[in-house]
Amino acid sequence: MQTRPFSPNLLLLIALSCASLTLSPPVSAQDAEGGAGDPALKGRLDKLLNDSKLSKVKVGVHVRDLDSGETLYGRNADTPLNPASNIKLVTAAAVLDKYGPGHTFTTELHATATSGDTITGDLVLKGGGDPFLLWSHLLEMAERARRKGFTRIKGDIVIDDTVFDDAFMPPAFDQKSEDSAYRASVSGAAAEFGALTINVTPRGAGEKPRITFDPPNDYATVQSTAVVVKEKDEARKEALQIKAAPDGDRTAIQISGKTWPRGGATVRKRMDNPSLYTGYLLRRALKLLGITVEGKIRRGPLPGGTRLLARHTSYTMNYNIAAMQKWSNNYMAEMLFKSLDMGDAPATWAGAQKAALAFLEKAGVKGELKLTNGSGLYDANALSAAQFTQVLYYLQRRPDILPDFESSFAIAGVDGTLKRRMKSGPANTVARGKTGTLSGVVTLTGYVQTLKGRRIGFSVLFNDTRGGAWGYRRLQDDLVEAITDWGNK
Secondary structure: OOOOOOOHHHHHHHHHOOOOEEOOOOOOHHHHHOOOOOHHHHHHHHHHHOOHHHOOOEEEEEEEEOOOOOEEEEEOOOOOEOOHHHHHHHHHHHHHHHHOOOOOOEEEEEEOOEEOOEEOOOEEEEOOOOOOOOHHHHHHHHHHHHHOOOOEEOOOEEEEOOOEOOOOOOOOHHHOOOOEHHHOOOOOOOOHHHEEEEEEEOOOOOOOOEEEEEOOOOOEEEEEOOEEOOOHHHHHHOEOEEEEEEEOOEEEEEEEOEEOOOOOEEEEEEOOOHHHHHHHHHHHHHHHOOOEEOOOEEEOOOOOOOEEEEEEEOOOHHHHHHHHHHOOOHHHHHHHHHHOOOOOOOEOHHHHHHHHHHHHHHOOOOOEEEOOOOOOOOOOOEEOHHHHHHHHHHHOOOOOOHHHHHHOOEEOOOOHHHOOOOOOOOOOOOEEEEEEEEOOEEEEEEEEEOOOOOEEEEEEEEEOOOOOOHHHHHHHHHHHHHHHHHHHO
16 A cells, blocks of 8 residues: 655554544644535534534534535534544545455465375464454365365364454453443454354243354353243343353353243354354364364464365455445454554554554545544544545545445445435435444434535534434434435525
């Protein structure tokens, strides 16, 4: 990736990852707040933003003509705010800039030594940083090994995840200790989004519920005191609790409480060691295909002189960023973010931060910002509304990646996180956006294509919100519909 050189002081700040960064002289308030604009648009947006719901909310709004770059409207447009998952559009743009839309990641299966139907050495899975590696892909690779006639592995299953370093937890993820799948760890050989689905299925009253995993594996252990009771009301008094906690190198699924014969639960939980989790999934896949494994599961590098048994090629980059953006997948965002530093040495979070910041500078983003992770989870990042629309403006001048970037956004009223929003009105199907929601944060950045062919970018950032997010989302939708309606006239 071609970037301008950085000063040593700037590189130090990026490596620290917690300081505010200045890419170049800040854009002036006049640049972001002013512009020719249209009094009619200003009047409509001002009226919406003067809603009493926003009286104590930090608001940053910027509307930009994506053809000319002209500011059409701004309110606190230069103020860095927590963008939540809006940061994923920066991750998407940066990986498209580095790799292109057709890039793929490769995962390989190697044997260190073989004899007849036996792998006499180790079976090594060489990870390539694939953000969408699934249980079904591991099954396919195991099947290819079986087709080559192997039925026994005397050595270990070794997971080579050295394309990334050993820091599984993304930056800022340690701010909370939640066990939910949206806080999944990552590695160079992670699979199944670093998470496991746990199904608790009731049996008869007085019996213990049936507990199953999807995908099936022995990585997660079960610690359960849950019971099935006859009546729903009794079950409600001590409802099922399903938690995930570290258990040595593995993860324990802790289940307690009560359910009733028509109750049960299904949840997804993060796995603490994503590389070993992949190893256990691979061992189960081999077992299902009749291949016995005598050794243990461990992490380690791929040695030289091995025999390639199978290779899996990932989905293309444009597919990956669409899945990440439309459904706001934190795991995929952090896998792709860390891939920005992939090269001869293991990728690091500090290296990914430097690469992402270099892209923002290349895109013409100015002013102070904080960039820590690629998903937007927790208090990790701070960008302004004008900085986001600058990224949109820059991408308009990149015909090599623009179509794939734009198609990765959710479509208003159609799919992704905008499927239930703007289902009617002028913005329906013509607005595309990236949503963001955290406690106290509701954001929306995207663009509209008007009936006159005008392309307008917008970024609406709300911080310090109170209560539920839907009221703020409706207000954001009203802003986007007003922009669209104005542009159609």
